[in-house]
Amino acid sequence: MRREPTIHNPALTVTCPHCRCVPGAPCLDSRGSRLTENRVHQARAAAHRDRQAARQA
Known part of the structure; x- marks a missing residue:
């Protein structure tokens, strides 16, 4: 059974x-391979935090 990654x-x-x-979609490294499970680039995490802050403002 596959998990929905956006839930986790x-x-x-x-x-x-x-x-x-x-x-x-999961983030990719410089060689085009997926990052390990539950890992994202710092820029993506920051974009998500900014989006959440904008929703609450």
Whole structure:
């Protein structure tokens, strides 16, 4: 049974500004391999925090 990744890592709901992965897709490293489970680029995590802050404001 596969898990829905966005449930376990809310940062996956935004596009990654670093590797340009679409929402819902895992981040990729410089060689095009997926990052290990539950890991995202710092830029993607920051984009998610900014989006959450904008919603609460």
